[in-house]
Amino acid sequence: MCGIVGLHLRSPELHPHLGELLAGMLCEMQDRGADSAGIAVYGDPTWSPPGHSTVSLVEPDASPEEVAATLSATLGTPVAVLVRDVTYLLSAEADPEVLLAAARSAYPHVLVGGFGVDLAVLKGVGTPTDLAARWGLAGAQGWQGVGHTRMATESAVTPAGAHPYAVGPDQCMVHNGSFSNHATIRRELRAAGVAFDSENDTEVAARFVADRLAAGADVEEALTDVTRTFDGFYTLLVSNRDSFAVVRDAIACKPAVIAETDAWVAMASEYRALAHLPGVENARIWEPEPETVYAWTRETTREAALA
Amino acid sequence: MTTYDLSTTPLREVNTALHAEGLSGAHVITRPAGAHNVAVGVDAPVKITIEGHVGYYAAGMNQQAEITVHGNAGTGVAENMMSGTVHVTGSASQSAGATGRGGMLIVDGDAAARCGISMKGIDIVIGGSVGHMSAFMAQRGRLVIRGDAGEALGDSIYEARIYLRGTARSLGADCVEKEMREEHLEELAGLLKAAGHEDDDLTAYRRYGSARTLYHFTHDNEY
Numbered sequence: 001m002c003g004i005v006g007l008h009l010r011s012p013e014l015h016p017h018l019g020e021l022l023a024g025m026l027c028e029m030q031d032r033g034a035d036s037a038g039i040a041v042y043g044d045p046t047w048s049p050p051g052h053s054t055v056s057l058v059e060p061d062a063s064p065e066e067v068a069a070t071l072s073a074t075l076g077t078p079v080a081v082l083v084r085d086v087t088y089l090l091s092a093e094a095d096p097e098v099l100l101a102a103a104r105s106a107y108p109h110v111l112v113g114g115f116g117v118d119l120a121v122l123k124g125v126g127t128p129t130d131l132a133a134r135w136g137l138a139g140a141q142g143w144q145g146v147g148h149t150r151m152a153t154e155s156a157v158t159p160a161g162a163h164p165y166a167v168g169p170d171q172c173m174v175h176n177g178s179f180s181n182h183a184t185i186r187r188e189l190r191a192a193g194v195a196f197d198s199e200n201d202t203e204v205a206a207r208f209v210a211d212r213l214a215a216g217a218d219v220e221e222a223l224t225d226v227t228r229t230f231d232g233f234y235t236l237l238v239s240n241r242d243s244f245a246v247v248r249d250a251i252a253c254k255p256a257v258i259a260e261t262d263a264w265v266a267m268a269s270e271y272r273a274l275a276h277l278p279g280v281e282n283a284r285i286w287e288p289e290p291e292t293v294y295a296w297t298r299e300t301t302r303e304a305a306l307a
Numbered sequence: 308m309t310t311y312d313l314s315t316t317p318l319r320e321v322n323t324a325l326h327a328e329g330l331s332g333a334h335v336i337t338r339p340a341g342a343h344n345v346a347v348g349v350d351a352p353v354k355i356t357i358e359g360h361v362g363y364y365a366a367g368m369n370q371q372a373e374i375t376v377h378g379n380a381g382t383g384v385a386e387n388m389m390s391g392t393v394h395v396t397g398s399a400s401q402s403a404g405a406t407g408r409g410g411m412l413i414v415d416g417d418a419a420a421r422c423g424i425s426m427k428g429i430d431i432v433i434g435g436s437v438g439h440m441s442a443f444m445a446q447r448g449r450l451v452i453r454g455d456a457g458e459a460l461g462d463s464i465y466e467a468r469i470y471l472r473g474t475a476r477s478l479g480a481d482c483v484e485k486e487m488r489e490e491h492l493e494e495l496a497g498l499l500k501a502a503g504h505e506d507d508d509l510t511a512y513r514r515y516g517s518a519r520t521l522y523h524f525t526h527d528n529e530y
Contacts, residue, residue, distance in 0.1 A: 252419070
């Protein structure tokens with residue numbers, strides 16, 4: 001089944017409350033998936049410090065001190081390691097691709113949860129409520145966050161099988177549903193040189209989108225390509241360093257609700273995950289149409305705020 | 308009047324109270340916060356008002372009760388209703404009124420995909436538009452749509468009647484437009500009046516139903 005949630009904050013006054021609001025959304029969706037969970041938070045000053053790049057390593061087989069020392073020596077600049085449950089958040093004043101390459105080279109068998117300049121990804125096995133508590137999610141800040149509660153149907157219950165899939169810089173995808181032709185598309189991407197971390201269907205869509213974005217497509221074009229290429233049932237929430245987007249398949253049997261106010265845009269599998277958001281009683285609430293890409297960007301949000 | 312606050316009273320307790328033998332009077336449910344299964348399985352001539360948005364299957368299997376949701380409803384509102392009335396003042400998600408056998412479902416806003424799927428005698432009046440595959444395999448009852456319909460309206464329909472004021476993006480297999488005769492105008496007027504839309508211009512509506520070519524296997528149905 002799975003549940004997905006996302007919150008894009010327009011009002012800076014709400015930034016200190018991002019984690020608390022996101023934790024409420026995530027935990028409400030525990031009924032839809034309780035075997036594992038994951039989140040991505042954009043803009044937390046501790047998890048992804050400003051002026052630094054951040055890389056998430058999930059279940060590394062080395063102590064935080066060892067990882068910090070190894071990568072600091074490799075890069076010639078200090079690398080800090082913050083531990084949140086089974087995830088290490090590495091940060092350094094370096095290009096994210098450089099930090100990522102150093103981490104991959106030193107720990108080639110360790111799962112990279114995500115990377116970028118503004119993004120921290122945490123994932124793990126367990127109930128969303130337990131994981132949110134272990135991460136200290138309620139204390140997180142930022143301008144955007146997404147989450148996923150998993151009920152596995154097609155690949156193992158492991159951190160690598162947990163969403164989000166954050167496979168491009170500051171990009172992130174969570175998925176409610178299942179793809180039926182992912183094996184074919186994975187083969188095509190592998191043949192084109194794309195590496196995979198898991199046998200999960202969603203990872204294929206995430207890498208497909210990352211591939212399109214890297215080729216110069218914008219989010220709406222990339223997601224329109226998803227609807228033309230992927231077969232299956234899906235509601236997808238795709239976030240980027242400056243955007244937040246939702247798309248559903250043509251059948252649209254997987255649920256999705258979007259709510260929007262002047263202060264935020266929120267999306268969830270079910271309305272009850274939005275019921276605690278401030279001002280929801282006056283929000284515009286609707287169900288996204290099939291095969292229609294809904295996208296918001298920070299720029300339009302800022303314009304809207306100024307208007 | 309009895310009031311239940313769903314933020315403090317467990318749902319099962321509320322539904323159990325609504326299933327009490329010989330139930331009567333008016334009942335109000337506050338702060339549903341999108342909960343599933345609110346006021347399902349009621350079988351009493353009572354009035355139930357729900358103050359807020361509800362989740363899946365609200366007022367499902369209703370018999371006799373007059374249930375109003377002041378807000379939106381999730382998947383399968385009034386599914387398998389037998390009798391009574393369910394009124395949603397906002398919009399409804401997919402499969403509204405699914406498999407309903409009787410009674411009336413009124414949605415003031417839009418209904419999403421598969422509205423009235425496999426309806427078996429229920430009357431449904433949608434104030435706005437409906438999504439794709441609405442009235443899929445509908446067997447009996449009437450579906451009135453004051454707005455537009457998505458793709459494949461009335462796909463594989465049996466004997467239900469569809470009245471549509473706007474346009475359908477496409478008609479499903481075996482669904483065809485039919486003549487609007489005097490008895491249909493009367494029937495439509497009655498349904499619109501019951502749903503509070505008595506001022507609608509009846510001539511703006513068209514009727515759709517089954518061409519009855521899928522009832523039996525024939526070699527013409529081969530691919």
